[in-house]
Amino acid sequence: MIEAQNLTKRYGSKTAVDGVTFTVRPGQVTGFLGPNGAGKSTTMRMIVGLDRPTHGSVIVNGRPYAQHAAPLHEVGALLDAKAVHTGRSARSHLRALAATHRIPNSRVDQVIEMTGLSSVAGKRVGGFSLGMGQRLGIAAALLGDPQTLILDEPVNGLDPDGVLWVRQLVRGLAAQGKTVLLSSHLMSEMAQTADHIIVLGRGRIIADAPVDQLVGSATATTVRVRTPHIPQLQAVLAGAGVTVSNSEPQLLDVTGLPIERVGELAASVGVVLFELRTMTGSLEDAYLNLTREDVEYQTDAAAGFDPRAVLHGGAQNFNQAPAVPAPPFDQNQSFDQNQQGVNR
Ligand SMILES: Nc1ncnc2c1ncn2[C@@H]1O[C@H](COP(=O)(O)OP(=O)(O)OP(=O)(O)O)[C@@H](O)[C@H]1O
Numbered sequence: 001m002i003e004a005q006n007l008t009k010r011y012g013s014k015t016a017v018d019g020v021t022f023t024v025r026p027g028q029v030t031g032f033l034g035p036n037g038a039g040k041s042t043t044m045r046m047i048v049g050l051d052r053p054t055h056g057s058v059i060v061n062g063r064p065y066a067q068h069a070a071p072l073h074e075v076g077a078l079l080d081a082k083a084v085h086t087g088r089s090a091r092s093h094l095r096a097l098a099a100t101h102r103i104p105n106s107r108v109d110q111v112i113e114m115t116g117l118s119s120v121a122g123k124r125v126g127g128f129s130l131g132m133g134q135r136l137g138i139a140a141a142l143l144g145d146p147q148t149l150i151l152d153e154p155v156n157g158l159d160p161d162g163v164l165w166v167r168q169l170v171r172g173l174a175a176q177g178k179t180v181l182l183s184s185h186l187m188s189e190m191a192q193t194a195d196h197i198i199v200l201g202r203g204r205i206i207a208d209a210p211v212d213q214l215v216g217s218a219t220a221t222t223v224r225v226r227t228p229h230i231p232q233l234q235a236v237l238a239g240a241g242v243t244v245s246n247s248e249p250q251l252l253d254v255t256g257l258p259i260e261r262v263g264e265l266a267a268s269v270g271v272v273l274f275e276l277r278t279m280t281g282s283l284e285d286a287y288l289n290l291t292r293e294d295v296e297y298q299t300d301a302a303a304g305f306d307p308r309a310v311l312h313g314g315a316q317n318f319n320q321a322p323a324v325p326a327p328p329f330d331q332n333q334s335f336d337q338n339q340q341g342v343n344r
Contacts, residue, residue: 001026001179002047002148006056009042009203016042018203019056024181026147029174031194031211032183035291038200040183041079044152047181048077060148061179072101072144078137078151086126090117090136093125097140111139116165130157138166148179155184167193187284191215199287201294211283218289219281223254223262226275236265250274 002024009017017039024030032040045051047058049065057064061074068074084093094108112121115135120128125136134157141149151170155163163186170180170193184190190197197214199207207214227233228250237244242256254262259278266273 001062002058002060002150002181004043004047004056004058007043007046007053007058008055009039009046009051010054015203017046017053017200020200020203020205021056022198022205022208024148024179024198025196026179027174027177028195029170029180029182029193031190031197032181032200033185033187033190033197033287033291034200034206035294037202038291038294039203040200041152043200044077044079044150044181044183047150048075048079050079070101070144072097072103072146074144074146075148075150076141076144076146077149078134078141078154080137080152082133084125084133084136086124088125089122090125090128090139091121093136094139094143098143101144103143107143107145111142114142114169115139116162131159131162134158135162138169146178148181149173150181152183153185154182155186155189163189187282187287191283197283199290201291206290206294214290215281215283215286218286220255221281222279223257223259224275224277224279225252225254225262225266225273226250227252227266227271227273229271232269233266233271236269236271237262253279 002022004020004022007017007020008015020039020043032044034040042051043058046053047060047065048071061068065071065075088096091108091112094111095105097103098105098108112118115138117132117135117139120132125133128136134154138151138154141151149170151166154170155166158166167189170182174180174195182190182194184193191211194211196210197207198205199214207218209217225233230246230250230252233252234244234246237252237254237257242254245253247253257265259276263273263276266276
C-alpha cells in the first residue's frame, strides 16, 4: 500500500507535484497517467526516497521508504532503466543488488528467467537495447519479491510479446495481493491492465477512480443507429437534451437517450433500423477529455482534436513459480554485438 498525504515537490519556482493525496491499494493494478511533465516520475521518486518532498509525506507499506530495514523486500521499483552500471553483465548487476539483502543467487537466476533474459544474462548491460534494459529493470524490481511494485513506463521499448508479458505479469502480481503502481502513455494497454486510475495534470490529481467509473463519467455514451430513413428518425428524435450527429449517410449518433428509447421512437414512426447499438468511450477518450486543459507540451493536432467526437465501440517465497514466463529475446536481432549501442 502506498499512502501520499499533501505530497508536494518544488524545484525552484517550478511546482512539479502540488499537494497530492492518494492511496494505492493492494490487490489491484493502479495506472498512473498524465501528460508529459505532469509530475508522475517525481511522485514515484518521492515514494522511494530519491526525492525529498517540499511538503507532505508518502509512506509505503506503513512507513517511509528510508525507514524499511530491507527495502528490496518491501518495494520493487523500475524508475530509470538506464540507471545501471554499463560495464556489468545483467547477472552481475542483479547479484550485486541481491547481495545487499542476502538474496540468494538462485533468486537472481529465477528473475532472469522470469524476464526472458537468460540468453543475454552474461552480456554487458552497456550493449542492451531499450527493451532489454526495461526487462533488466523489471528483474531488479522483482528481486526481493516485494509487496509493492512501482513501474515507470515499464513497456517503453518492449515488443508486442513483451508488452503482453508485462500486462500478464502485473495482473498476476495484483492477483497475489500485491500493490502495483504503473505509469504508461499507452492508453489502450493501460485500459487492459489497470483496475484503477490516478490522473495527474500539472502536478495535481485530476481523477482517482476505478477504470470503468472514470471512462463512464468522462465520456459520453452514444447510441449508434443505421437506417435508410434519416430525416424521419431525426424528426422524431428532436427534443430537449438529445444531440444527434449525422457523420455518414444512413448513420446517426444519438446522445441523451437510452438505447431502448431510441428503438421505441424509431418503431413509433415505422422506421426500419439496420443497426442499433450503444457505443461507450475508451480510456483514451476519457484521458484526453480530462487532461485537455493540463497539457503543457501540446501539438497543434492535439489541440484541435475533439476526443468526444470519436467513440469506440505476500510472503517472501523465492521458490514461487514464475507466474508468467517471459518470451525470450531473439538474441541476433536485439543484442548489440558490438557493445556500442547503450540503451538504444
Ligand atoms: N530535478 C529537477 N529539476 C528541475 N525540474 C524538474 C526536475 N525533475 C522534474 N522537473 C520538472 O518537474 C515537472 C514534472 O516532471 P516529471 O518528470 O515528474 O513529469 P512526468 O509526469 O513524469 O513526465 P513524463 O511523462 O514526460 O515522464 C516537469 O516540469 C519537469 O521539468
